[in-house]
Every structure is written in structure tokens, then in C-alpha cells.
Amino acid sequence: EPEVTQTPSHQVTQMGQEVILRCVPISNHLYFYWYRQILGQKVEFLVSFYNNEISEKSEIFDDQFSVERPDGSNFTLKIRSTKLEDSAMYFCASSEAREGIQYFGAGTRLSVL
Amino acid sequence: AQTVTQSQPEMSVQEAETVTLSCTYDTSESDYYLFWYKQPPSRQMILVIRQEAYKQQNATENRFSVNFQKAAKSFSLKISDSQLGDAAMYFCAYRSPWFSQGGSEKLVFGKGTKLTVNP
Numbered sequence: 001e002p003e004v005t006q007t008p009s010h011q012v013t014q015m016g017q018e019v020i021l022r023c024v025p026i027s028n029h030l031y032f033y034w035y036r037q038i039l040g041q042k043v044e045f046l047v048s049f050y051n052n053e054i055s056e057k058s059e060i061f062d063d064q065f066s067v068e069r070p071d072g073s074n075f076t077l078k079i080r081s082t083k084l085e086d087s088a089m090y091f092c093a094s095s096e097a098r099e100g101i102q103y104f105g106a107g108t109r110l111s112v113l
Numbered sequence: 114a115q116t117v118t119q120s121q122p123e124m125s126v127q128e129a130e131t132v133t134l135s136c137t138y139d140t141s142e143s144d145y146y147l148f149w150y151k152q153p154p155s156r157q158m159i160l161v162i163r164q165e166a167y168k169q170q171n172a173t174e175n176r177f178s179v180n181f182q183k184a185a186k187s188f189s190l191k192i193s194d195s196q197l198g199d200a201a202m203y204f205c206a207y208r209s210p211w212f213s214q215g216g217s218e219k220l221v222f223g224k225g226t227k228l229t230v231n232p
Contacts, residue, residue: 004157031218042117043204045219056218091158098211098218104150104158 002026006092006105013082014113021077021108023092032075033093033102034067036060043091049075050098082112115140117207119223126195127231133180134190134226136205142166147181147188148206148220151199158204164188192228200230 005024013019025032034046047057049067066078075094079086089109093102116139126132138147149161164172164181171179176196180189192199205223 033218035220035222042224043220043222045221048218058219101160101163102220103160106155106157 002103004092004094004103004105006090006108008108009106010109010111012111012113015084016081019079019082019110021079021090021092021110023075023077023094023105024073025075025092025094026096026103027073029094029096029103031055031095031098031100031102032067032069033095034077035091035093035104036088037091037107038085038088046077079110082110084112086110087112115142115145115207115209115221117205117221117223119203119205119226121226122224123227123229125229125231126192128195128197130195131191131193132195132228134192134203134205134228136188136190136223138186138188138205138207138221140186140207140209142209144210146208146210147179148208149177149179149188149190150204150206151201152204152225153198153201161203162190195230197230197232200228202227 007022032049037043047061048055064080068076089107091107092105095102118137145166147164150158151161152158162172162174176193178191202225204225206220209217
């Protein structure tokens with residue numbers, strides 16, 4: 001069964017460094033999402049992406065964040081200058097249609113030291 | 114803004130028994146979708162069941178069923194004949210239909226309920 005894959009599973013970085021989290025959505029899916037979960041808190045929506053554009057973003061998704069689909073298979077989340085509070089589990093998801101089921105990856109745990 | 118509340122941080126059940134996980138939500142919309150996702154340890158979240166608010170009939174998927182009470186804004190998940198493989202974190206989630214005034218693609222999640230299945 002097709003899966004959303006995320007790499008790496010765990011990323012450790014120093015405060016102020018740039019990180020790129022990578023996701024390979026399911027191949028025929030057109031809508032892509034990033035969510036995050038800070039330890040002990042709810043899973044929160046960050047951004048949705050369709051047709052090479054951000055279609056929706058949350059208040060969390062400020063200028064430090066960006067998303068990109070650099071080729072036909074990858075979907076990336078970049079954090080330009082990481083802060084301690086960016087430490088969280090980041091989930092990528094994709095869906096075939098806007099109203100479709102969102103399929104999630106296993107997540108990347110980002111630790112900012 | 115919509116909110117989702119799961120009041121049970123942890124639940125446990127004996128193998129082969131039935132367990133019900135609670136979820137309540139707050140919204141002013143009349144049309145929306147509700148979901149239960151399951152996340153086994155270190156694995157991705159997978160969809161267990163989905164309910165459209167306009168459908169009065171409760172959704173069912175094999176051993177999983179929901180009790181959808183629209184007026185009470187309640188959406189509980191019942192797992193029958195629990196199996197060891199059901200042990201996971203369960204998340205309740207809400208989504209507005211994109212065509213509605215408050216339309217959105219985002220899922221709004223509860224905090225999750227950790228389910229343990231005892232042999």
C-alpha cells in the first residue's frame with residue numbers, strides 16, 4: 001500500500017541553524033500538508049500546498065517557515081533559523097483531492113539544542 | 114474557531130473486550146467531517162473511520178464504529194473485540210468542508226487517547 005515517507009526520522013540541530021524536513025507524498029496525490037506536535041500538546045496544522053502554491057497557512061507558519069515541491073516527488077519544509085520552541089514532531093500528509101482523506105507520514109522529530 | 118477535546122488521556126482494555134473512546138468538539142458549522150486516526154508507536158497515523166455530519170447514520174468499519182451525536186457535539190469511537198494490534202494513540206479530528214464559509218483544508222485534532230490492550 002502506498003505510504004507517505006518522511007526523512008530523517010530524527011533531526012538534531014543547533015539553535016539558529018536552518019533545517020529542511022523532507023517528505024515524499026503518495027505519488028498521485030495533489031494536496032500536501034505539514035503539521036507539527038510539540039511534546040504533550042495537540043497536533044497543529046501548519047500549511048497546505050496545492051498546484052505549487054500555499055493554499056492555507058496557520059499563524060504558526062511565519063516567515064521562518066517555507067515549503068517547496070522541488071521536483072515531482074518531494075515536498076519539503078524549511079525552517080530558516082531554528083528556535084528552541086521549534087522542537088516538535090513534524091508530520092507530512094497528502095491527499096488525492098481537497099476533500100480527500102489525508103494520509104500521514106510517520107513524522108520527523110526535530111530537536112533544537 | 115473549532116476545537117476538539119479528548120478527555121481521556123489513557124484507556125486500557127482487555128483483549129476481546131469492548132472499549133469506547135470519547136471525543137467532543139465545538140463548532141458553529143452545520144456541515145463538517147469528523148475523523149478518528151490511529152497512531153501505533155513510531156508509525157504513521159492511519160485513518161480508522163470518517164463521519165460526514167450531514168449523515169445521520171453512524172459510520173462503521175469492521176470492529177470500529179462511532180456514536181455520532183450532532184446536537185451534543187459528541188463523536189465517540191467504539192472498538193469491539195479488542196486486539197493487541199489496536200494498541201495505539203487515537204486522535205479525534207475535525208475538518209470543515211472547503212466550500213463552506215469557514216472552509217478549510219486543515220484537520221483540527223484533539224490531544225489523543227493512548228489505548229493499551231492487555232492480553
